[in-house]
Structure formats: structure tokens, C-alpha cells
Amino acid sequence: MxxxxxxxxxxxxxxxxxxxxxxxxxxxxxxxxxxxxxxxxxxxxxxxxxxxxxxxxxxxxxxxxxxxxxxxxxxxxxxxxxxxxxxxxxxxxxxxGATEGVGLYLNGTDLPRQVYADNDINELIGQLTARLGESGELHSYWEGPRETALYFYGPSARRMVELMRDVLDTHPLAQRSRLVNLTDPDAAL
CATH class of the missing domain: 3.30.70.260 (ACT domain)
Structure with missing residues (x-):
């Protein structure tokens, strides 16, 4: 075969x-x-x-x-x-390939302890998913020693970042986070 x-x-x-x-x-x-x-x-x-x-x-x-x-x-x-x-x-x-990816890397060690204690990552994911609607979805995640990465895929990486921006600017767990273009790491977001 x-x-x-x-x-x-x-x-x-x-x-x-x-x-x-x-x-x-x-x-x-x-x-x-x-x-x-x-x-x-x-x-x-x-x-x-x-x-x-x-x-x-x-x-x-x-x-x-x-x-x-x-x-x-x-x-x-x-x-x-x-x-x-x-x-x-x-x-x-x-x-x-038809989609683009955005990695949201959440700081898992450098925020005040109270931020981690008072906030639930699943609530953050829910807000991001609601903002994205049909423009993207969470496909997977990774829990590393210093960061947790959320992997979103959709038709446009830039559009996903635009839609997520207000949540990322206000949610306590998104402090000191970083965004990475997963399909084209050299491209700006």
C-alpha cells in the first residue's frame, strides 16, 4: 500500500x-x-x-x-x-493549509499570587472563545514550567488578535502574556 x-x-x-x-x-x-x-x-x-x-x-x-x-x-x-x-x-x-494559528502564552510564575488564586483560566478561555465566535477556536494547550500556552486557530491570525485584544487588556491572568503567530513566527500580529 x-x-x-x-x-x-x-x-x-x-x-x-x-x-x-x-x-x-x-x-x-x-x-x-x-x-x-x-x-x-x-x-x-x-x-x-x-x-x-x-x-x-x-x-x-x-x-x-x-x-x-x-x-x-x-x-x-x-x-x-x-x-x-x-x-x-x-x-x-x-x-x-487553510487556517492561521495564534499562541497565547500566559505568565504562570511572575504575577501576584492573588491573581492566580482569584482567577480561573477556564473563565478566561470562555471570554476569549466568546469574543472569537466563528473567527477562531481553541484547539489545544500546553502547561509549561513558566507559561501556559493556549493554541487558537482560525482564518486570520490578525483578526483573532484584534477580537481577543479587549479581553487580554483587562483580564488579570493575561498580564505579562505574549502572543505568537504559530503559522508564521516571523510575521507581526
């Missing part, structure tokens, strides 16, 4: 990778490409354990080019970030 290697330019914990991409992709493969199956997956981590990207390996049944087109189409509809790639056996990569 031809092997299709997918690298998603997405920062996802392994369980989130399954929920966001693998499980819906498997459903599509079962109905539209019987015999094709997901045979592996992984998450590239930084030395600190932060997810950087993730991979999915697929054995394709039938016409390999049709399988490639199907998988890329499904992942695009699921919101795969720009800069994701698909590689069929030894062929060159196909670059795809």
Missing part, C-alpha cells in the same frame, strides 16, 4: 490531534476510501515538552493520487494550518 505522511503545522497534544484531525479523517477514509487506514501519528515536542507540530501516517488503498487529494481536502475542511505538508511515498511534499 502507498504510504502518505502528513505533517500538520499545528501545536496539538496527542489527544487533541485525534479529536481535531485523526478521528474525523478516519471517518471520511472509511466511507470514501475503504481499506485506507491511519497507521500512526506523533507529536514533535520542544526540549521543554511543548508541542511544535504533529504527524499522521496513512496507508492508502486504491489510487494513491486520489487518496492524497481526498486526505488533503478533508484536512483543509477540518482547518489544517497553513504550512502543513503531505508526502506520498518518496514524492516531493504537497503544501496545504
Amino acid at each position: 502507498p504510504m502518505l505522511e502528513i505533517t500538520l503545522n499545528a501545536r496539538l497534544r496527542p489527544l487533541d490531534r485525534g479529536d481535531v484531525y485523526e478521528d474525523p479523517l478516519l471517518e471520511e477514509l472509511e466511507s470514501r476510501s475503504p481499506g485506507s487506514e491511519i497507521v500512526g501519528g506523533g507529536t514533535m515536542m520542544s526540549p521543554e515538552g511543548e508541542p511544535l507540530s504533529c504527524d499522521v501516517a496513512i496507508d492508502l488503498a486504491g489510487d494513491p493520487q486520489a487518496g492524497l487529494a481526498l486526505v488533503v481536502d478533508v484536512l483543509q475542511r477540518l482547518g489544517a494550518p497553513r504550512g502543513s505538508t503531505a508526502r506520498l511515498d518518496d514524492a516531493g511534499p504537497v503544501v496545504f
Whole structure:
């Protein structure tokens, strides 16, 4: 069987990778490409354990080019970030992606203790999600030794930042936070 290697330019914990991409992709493969199956997956981590990207390996049944087109189409509809790639056996990569990512890194150590005691990160996430509406959604998170990162994906990183700005400017847990463009780290937000 031809092997299709997918690298998603997405920062996802392994369980989130399954929920966001693998499980819906498997459903599509079962109905539209019987015999094709997901045979592996992984998450590239930084030395600190932060997810950087993730991979999915697929054995394709039938016409390999049709399988490639199907998988890329499904992942695009699921919101795969720009800069994701698909590689069929030894062929060159196909670059795809429909969304942009924003990482919100919350300071977990340098705020007054009372800020952490009096505020709930889930309430902050709720406010951000409500502000984003259809313009973005939280796909995953990471709890590091000094920061907690929230990974949002949507059609436009700049638009997500514009929508989140009033919450970030007023919520106590957002003090000393930083924003990172996940799909294009060199681009300003």
C-alpha cells in the first residue's frame, strides 16, 4: 500500500490531534476510501515538552493520487494550518493549509499570587472563545514550567488578535502574556 505522511503545522497534544484531525479523517477514509487506514501519528515536542507540530501516517488503498487529494481536502475542511505538508511515498511534499494559528502564552510564575488564586483560566478561555465566535477556536494547550500556552486557530491570525485584544487588556491572568503567530513566527500580529 502507498504510504502518505502528513505533517500538520499545528501545536496539538496527542489527544487533541485525534479529536481535531485523526478521528474525523478516519471517518471520511472509511466511507470514501475503504481499506485506507491511519497507521500512526506523533507529536514533535520542544526540549521543554511543548508541542511544535504533529504527524499522521496513512496507508492508502486504491489510487494513491486520489487518496492524497481526498486526505488533503478533508484536512483543509477540518482547518489544517497553513504550512502543513503531505508526502506520498518518496514524492516531493504537497503544501496545504487553510487556517492561521495564534499562541497565547500566559505568565504562570511572575504575577501576584492573588491573581492566580482569584482567577480561573477556564473563565478566561470562555471570554476569549466568546469574543472569537466563528473567527477562531481553541484547539489545544500546553502547561509549561513558566507559561501556559493556549493554541487558537482560525482564518486570520490578525483578526483573532484584534477580537481577543479587549479581553487580554483587562483580564488579570493575561498580564505579562505574549502572543505568537504559530503559522508564521516571523510575521507581526
